Amino acid sequence: MRVFHKLLLAITLCVTVFGAFAADQPETLKIGAQAPDFNLLGVDGKRYSLKSFAGADILAIVFTCNHCPTAQAYEERIKKLTADYKAKKVAVVAISSNDPKAILLDELGYTDMSDTYDEMKLRAKDMAYNFPYLYDGGDQKIALAYGPVATPHIFIFDKARKLQYNGRIDDVEKPTGTPKNLDAKNAIEALLAGKPVPVPATKTFGCSMKWASKEDNVKKEQTAWAKEPVTLETIDEAGLKELIQNKSDKLRLINVWATWCGPCVTEFPDFMVMHHMYRRRDFEFISISADNPDKKDKALKFLQGKFASNKNYIFNIEDKYKLIEAVDSKWQGALPYTILVEPGGKIVYSQQGPIDPAKMKKLIVENKYVGRYY
Structure with a gap:
């Protein structure tokens, strides 16, 4: 099947x-x-x-x-x-x-x-x-x-x-x-x-x-994206750890970002491209906002402007060190931070700082859980 x-x-x-x-x-x-x-x-x-x-x-x-x-x-x-x-x-x-x-x-x-x-x-x-x-x-x-x-x-x-x-x-x-x-x-x-x-x-x-x-179909596609719901859910330390454990059957691309982080804001559209490219495959993009909990509305507004219909979370407390340890103990703390996680929780890629979009797409499509062929 x-x-x-x-x-x-x-x-x-x-x-x-x-x-x-x-x-x-x-x-x-x-x-x-x-x-x-x-x-x-x-x-x-x-x-x-x-x-x-x-x-x-x-x-x-x-x-x-x-x-x-x-x-x-x-x-x-x-x-x-x-x-x-x-x-x-x-x-x-x-x-x-x-x-x-x-x-x-x-x-x-x-x-x-x-x-x-x-x-x-x-x-x-x-x-x-x-x-x-x-x-x-x-x-x-x-x-x-x-x-x-x-x-x-x-x-x-x-x-x-x-x-x-x-x-x-x-x-x-x-x-x-x-x-x-x-x-x-x-x-x-x-x-x-x-x-x-x-x-x-x-x-x-x-x-x-x-x-x-x-070409008109591309415009229709973009119009359809604007109608997709964009949500931002609060997540705690335990929830983050469960995300990283990745008990799903999908390859997960996880990006930690913030509205006040210039490089985060600049590269976010690249993640949206990948979200729309691969979302029908065994793949999902998840964003985690490192904004303070009281800035949730601001973060949501940003996500809505990017048509981010993927799963989006914001950490529920201001303690960023707990956020760091929950995501990846190897992360030194600088934003943005991106990891690629296979089912079972194996981190096969991590990047502190902006990603190379071309390299990331290749990593995704050549991963055994996605692939170039049907």
Whole structure:
């Protein structure tokens, strides 16, 4: 039942498409069609067009992205496809066409990065991509010309740059498991042998394309946040210790802050981003105000202004040393203070002072209780 729930959640987060077309979905390029040319910026700072791959007998273009769990699950296979066929004059290029402004934070629950050009550069470096990774998210002209349905979606062209295959890479969307149908590989092998591609088109399973027309959904998401209730409960020393023991089945990110603490106030929006990104996963963000109890209304007003619909607490007495010991005996007392606590109470990260948001997102999504894949 738990596995089914995770699969359903992944489908909801990614707005997964399985051969279905949205109202704004362009027509997918037909088999036999000529490859539309492009002039796109790669993560290496170079611009690429069809001429950049003129020396290749076969060109495979993969529409993919950073954030989609299915796309992430295929990264190593795309790298292997590139390495296996490089000597056989097969070129592989990846294109990210998602509009970053059209991606909901709720859709980033399986990643530490969105799909901006700068984040593409980081992902390519982290994963040591051995293929060009190009950005089309600005105007999406190339995606509109090719018509990818989901990420990843591969298009394979012959030497004359006529489309001979489009669809899935294989039939296993998880990073583990053995595919029964190596569709992309079979297409390449057939073309190298001068034979017709056995199955020229398949359906694709993955996250839907984030077309610019979906930007309004982001505004609606933000409007919905403003309607969520924000609460601030008083908590005592025993309650804090129980929080840290974490008897739940969720990874807990706990931040101790105060309204009078400049760095706390500055970094709090980063925690809200993470709250909205991962709250549908086995994760929860909890804030603990170190303001004096008589400043509860002030702390609540601040939280309301940040749409902090997560669990929020304020320590019930002014003795800050009891607060320190209840949270973490290793904490020296400076604010802000942040810990990441696994179920069972194991503190796997602690930081006195502001966090690095990018590092924290990576720690969360790569923790065994969360993960990049469904």
